[in-house]
Amino acid sequence: MIDIQDKKECCGCKACEQICPKQSITMNVDNEGFWYPVVNHETCIECSLCEKVCPELVERESITPISSYACYNLDETIRLKSSSGGVFTALAEYVISQQGVVFGARFDKEWNVIHDYTESLSGLDVFRGSKYVQSDIKDSFSKVQSLLKRDKIVLFTGTPCQVSGLKLFLRKEYKNLLTMDFICHGVPSPSIWKSYLKETSPKLDRIKYISFRDKTFGWKKFSLHIQNLNQAKSILEPLNRNLYMKGFLQDLYLRPSCYDCSSKNYTSGSDITVGDFWGIQNEVPEIDDDKGISCILVNTNKGKIIIDKLNLYYKQMELSQIDKYNPALIRSVDKPVKRADFYKSVGSNNTLKILDKYTKMSTVVFLKYKCRGLVKTILQKLGLFELIKKNYKK
Ligand SMILES: Cc1cc2nc3c(=O)[nH]c(=O)nc-3n(C[C@H](O)[C@H](O)[C@H](O)COP(=O)(O)OP(=O)(O)OC[C@H]3O[C@@H](n4cnc5c(N)ncnc54)[C@H](O)[C@@H]3O)c2cc1C
Structure with missing residues (x-):
């Protein structure tokens, strides 16, 4: 049975909770804001299924991508609303045109980040854009499985560890499943996000819209935009000024497993991996208009077949032209020495003050x-x- 000795041994994908035939696993949130499995020893039948689906316990092979590209969505409105070049929307629109179902991360009414799904084009809006908070996968893996068994085409999108967790949970290959992950820096703590939000926008129901990747000042200098009904409370701050983004990019409150991620280096099993093509200004300057360029790594033949059908501009690139600007593809970030002190200091009402203190270099x-x-x-x-x-x- 799952027995977490060290917090870095759990990525929080909840595959164990969802596979347990006796519902003996519940997820408890710790003082850093991340959830971990707790086993009820009285009802556990020691079937070990939880261990067999755990991405931290099951070793996976690293593959070599078939091909890699720089690309962007030919619909400029979509591109500007997306984090990088809008690959997610192109892929999701294709799947929905085939009567398929798309899973991704969205905000709930309280601005928590959760996984959910849609079957309609109009439902895609809420999934577009990166949310820099760990998404609560809830029972998505079970829902994916039941849709696959009903022969629905399913596109599952998420972090590399969520894709690893799903593939292990399913325990067999489905022709009608397509998976897309992204190059992942690491996932920040849901509780730090909520404390930041409550201190900057105390009335959560007054928030109209949130984007972590607003392009008002360009794609490279992206901003956190929190639009409030009270304009004076709205925030539009680029990544180098916004306290929450600074803390995230200085790796202060990532999940412990992110500092030693076991789903990097092409091991997640996804069909397609996407990311920001940082460095495009050096590699192909003529296509860099600062509106967002994605990189795509095609990992499987299934991914290759789909990619050829999308409404995207493509330019084939070498893998080395992508990974040299995006080390998160291969390596985990280092755990900052000051992380423990940060967590000791941060409380329910002092997040902004503590963020200010700890993000000053x-x-x-x-x-x-x-x-x-x-x-x-x-x-x-x-x-x-x-x-x-x-x-x-x-
Ligand atoms: C926490 C996090 C860290 C990232 N780190 C990097 C990085 O280091 N380098 C890099 O190049 N790219 C990184 N990305 C990916 C990048 O920000 C874009 O999401 C990616 O390039 C796809 O952009 P797009 O324009 O195709 O589509 P978009 O519409 O922007 O794509 C959004 C997609 O991401 C999914 N998503 C959004 N938030 C979450 C979440 N919290 N958990 C799971 N899935 C989510 C949505 O469901 C959708 O599939 C990160 C994304 C996240 C969420």
Whole structure:
């Protein structure tokens, strides 16, 4: 049976809770805001199914993607509403045109992030856009399974660990299942998100709309936009100014398993992996209009067949042109030394103050970041960066 000794051993995909034939597993939220399984020993029949579906316990093979592209949605309105180039919507629209069902992450009425599904084009809006909070998968895996058994075409989208969890939960391949994950930096804590929101917008029912990837100041300088009925309470702050985004990008409140992710490096089993094509301005400057360019990694033949049918602009790229700007594809981020102190200090009413304190970079750290960037740019211009990186890895 599942027995979590160290919190980094659980990614929170809830495959164990959903597979348990005796409903002996419940998920409890810890003081950092993440959920973990707790087994009821009185009803558990020790069938070990929970262990067989756990992405942290079952090793998976790393594959080599078949092909990789830079791309964007040819519908500019969709592209501007999407986080990067709008691949998700192109894929979802195709699946719905085939009478299929699309699973993804959306906000609920209280602005928590949850997984849900839609069967209509008009229902896609709420799933569009990245939500930088761990999404509660609820009973999505069971719902996917029952739709697949009814021969529905299903597109499941989520983090690499959610896709790993789903594939293990299903325990067999379905021709009518298509999975899309994304390059994942890590998932931030739902409770830090809610505390941030309550302090900035105390009346949650006055919030009209939230986007973590508003493109008012461009795709590269994206903003957190919280639109409030009271305009004075609205927030539109780029990633380098907004406290919540700074904390996320400095890795302060990611789930413990994200610092040692077991679904990276092409092991999730997804058909397609998407992400932001950071660095497109160096690789193909003529298509970079700062409206958002995605990268797509096609991992399976099923993914290849679907990709050929989408309303996207494509340019074939080498994998190395993608991963050099997006190390999250391969490696987990490091756990910041100050994470434990951050969690000790943050309470129910001081989130903004503590975020401000912990996201200020010391001059030494600031210079280290700046110098690292400068040295990397110079080495890239000299064509030495890849060579040095390869030797460093050896
Ligand atoms: C927590 C997180 C971390 C990320 N880290 C990186 C990164 O380091 N590098 C990178 O290149 N890209 C990263 N991405 C992916 C990127 O932000 C875009 O989502 C991706 O490029 C797809 O964009 P799009 O324009 O095709 O479509 P969009 O419409 O923007 O795609 C949204 C898709 O993401 C899903 N989604 C949104 N929020 C969540 C969530 N919280 N949990 C599960 N699924 C969710 C939706 O269901 C939908 O399928 C991250 C996304 C998230 C949610």
